[in-house]
Amino acid sequence: MIALGGMAAAARAGDLDVLHAGSFRGVWCGYDATFDLTSRNKHTGWLTAWDGKILIIQTGQYDQLFIGQNYDKSLRIVRYLTGSLAGSTQNVATFPPEIVRASDGETIAKFKGAAGGGPGCKNVPVLLILKQ
Numbered sequence: 721m722i723a724l725g726g727m728a729a730a731a732r733a734g735d736l737d738v739l740h741a742g743s744f745r746g747v748w749c750g751y752d753a754t755f756d757l758t759s760r761n762k763h764t765g766w767l768t769a770w771d772g773k774i775l776i777i778q779t780g781q782y783d784q785l786f787i788g789q790n791y792d793k794s795l796r797i798v799r800y801l802t803g804s805l806a807g808s809t810q811n812v813a814t815f816p817p818e819i820v821r822a823s824d825g826e827t828i829a830k831f832k833g834a835a836g837g838g839p840g841c842k843n844v845p846v847l848l849i850l851k852q
Contacts, residue, residue, distance in 0.1 A: 741770075748799065749810060749841035752777040755785065767791050774799055792816045795831055801839065810838035 744755045754775040761769035766788040774785045784800040794817075799810040814831035 748774060748776065749812075749836070751779070757785075757787065761786065761788075763788065767793070794834070799838075799841075805839050808839050810836075810841040812836040812841070 741757050741759070744757075746753055746755060748755075754777065755772060756775070757770045757772040759771050761771045763769045767790060769786070769788040772785045772787070773782055775782045781802065783802050786798045786800075788796045790796065795812075795814045797812045797814075801808045801810065812833060813835045815834050817829035817831050819829055
């Protein structure tokens with residue numbers, strides 16, 4: 721499971737805009753992580769795109785991160801590895817989100833993993849949850 725934060729409480733599937741600047745805790749390829757989205761990426765071809773960094777809590781590794789949201793609302797996430805694996809990437813793609821309301825009233829977008837890979841990330845994440 722990968723967990724990130726950030727969506728308007730009133731978001732609906734048709735107007736979902738879950739990505740915004742900020743820090744969010746979660747899990748990346750089986751490791752606890754902090755995602756720091758710092759700036760919008762001007763890359764064309766995406767509904768929205770963000771640059772940032774990801775901190776892997778267990779190892780202390782802090783790497784560049786790119787998240788692109790497709791027009792169908794699915795996500796493509798790329799972690800640019802450093803250290804002995806410099807030049808390699810870990811990649812995760814999701815299906816479009818399922819929008820649900822939690823018992824506490826929060827709106828949650830659940831992204832099921834469609835594909836994933838790269839060194840240390842062979843298993844496709846089961847779920848990606850973005851919430852405020």
